[in-house]
Amino acid sequence: MKDSIIRGIKFIGLGFLEPLIRLINKEEPKKNTKEVMRKIVAPIASVFIFIGLWQLGSSSLYNKEAAYKIEAATRNQGEEAAAKLKACMESGDSNCQPNTLPSPAQVYAAYQVLLEDHKQISADKKAFAEKTFEMNKKRVAQGKRAITYTGRPSFVDQIKTSLKTVFAGFLLALFIAVPIGIVLGLSKTLRGSINWIIQIFKPVSPVVWLLLVFMIVKTLTKNSDSDSSFIISFISVGLCSMWATLVNTAMGVSSVNTDYINVAKVLRLRPLQKIFKVILPASLPLIFTGLRITLSVAWMVLIAIELLAQSPGLGSFVWEEFQNGAMDSNSKIIVAMFVIGFIGFALDRIMLFIQNLVSFEKETI
Template structure:
């Protein structure tokens, strides 16, 4: 059981919990306590230190903004107005609170309010679905589109929209980059011929890709009921992020051991057999390294692309809160920042796990 648990943790990239498993089994207590302190407890201490620094910084900025508001009131309207402003701020009245870097407690409160908001919106959706169920059944029988809920999406809904967009973009990047990478890797002439194209387009900004995709999609979907913002977003994400997979696939295929190629010739394997039985299995480590980078890049550029394409995801949520300027908007933006980071980490762990299933490597990076 112990060895199986350790193997699973290492397999999914969580090997830093191994000392805790060994310690629970009573194995080399002193050695595993030290390892546990280094791998688990010290990171927890660093999290606590981070929260203390964050709270101190937020408090300092709050006091700076508070003093600035009081001084402005004093300069503009006199001592009575300054005293009134100070009293209002100290009372906790939302209307006069300094709008600056939120504290950890404020961010936690904003996180809970977003979950409450999600539950309220979910209840509204359920009530709407029940209300129009009979009507939608009639419309379906008539071959008409159902009536859909068009209210404001919740924060959780926007997370799932972003995940749907990033996986669609990642799939597009995979379908484009891997076949082209294989062809480039198999032919030195072809690789040298189009290398200039890769080097030019690889560093192009996500904004430029978005504008290019916008021109094409808007033309093709004119007078169409399709969700053009989603289409624009995922295509832009795919085109921005595919280059690491393309380059790594080409490198992996071109660097396959020549002895394997010679064996394929001796066995008189067809081109398809050579690719799927010899070249691809040998290239998987580099290909999956490229895919991990592609997924990370896709998740990073997604926020900016959603913001500009007005797709209802996390990018749109962050921009709306920034423009909203409400007292808790900054806290909600920080919540989104942590959610984006955690999801990015989990996506990388997911790709690492799939890589180990396919390549049988023991990589833990």
């Protein structure tokens, strides 16, 4: 029972809980207490220290900004206005708060606002769907287009859009980079002749990729009404992120252990058999390392690309909040930052999980 639980949590990447489970089962208490301290208590403590430092930093920035505002008011509008402003700030009225790094509490509040907002919007959507259900049925029967909800997307909707974009971009990178990487890995001549393209395009900034893709897609989608901003952003994400997989696949395929290659030769495996039974399995660990880098790069550049391509998603959310300049905009941006971070982390874990599922070598980091 206990062992199977431990195996289970290790499998899904939560191996750090192992000493806690062993401790609960009264197994080697001394050693496991130490392990719990090291693997669970210390990381949690570091989170609190981080929040504490953040609180200190934000309050000192707040004070600086407030002092500056009051001073400016004194200079421009006189003592009375300054006193009023100060009273307003102390009352906590959101209209006169200084605009600076938000504190953890403000960020948490913004998070709840966003959740409320999401509930509100999904309720609206549901109501809208119910209301238009009958009418849409008729419209479809008449061959007209159904009426869809066109209201503002909620924060959660933005996350979903972003995930969709990053997933499409990742798949594009996978289907371009892995086959090309295998071919490059197998042929020294090709590797040598294409190397310059890889070396030149690898360091190109996401922004430039976006512009390049924009130039091409704009022309290609001239006469169709498809969602070109989505197409542009996912293709850019794919192109930016595929290089790590391409390079790693080529390297993995070209550096397969000579013992395995000798076996393939001695058994006289046919070329396809050799690729699928020997070379690919042997280079899977490196291919997956590449895919993991690709996914994290894809998620990282996604924000910048959405921001520029005007395609909906977390990137445009962040940008709109920044432009918006409302009182809790800064807090919402920080919420988005954490959400981006957590999703990036989760995506990497999922990749690790898949890697352990298909690869003969187990990796733990």
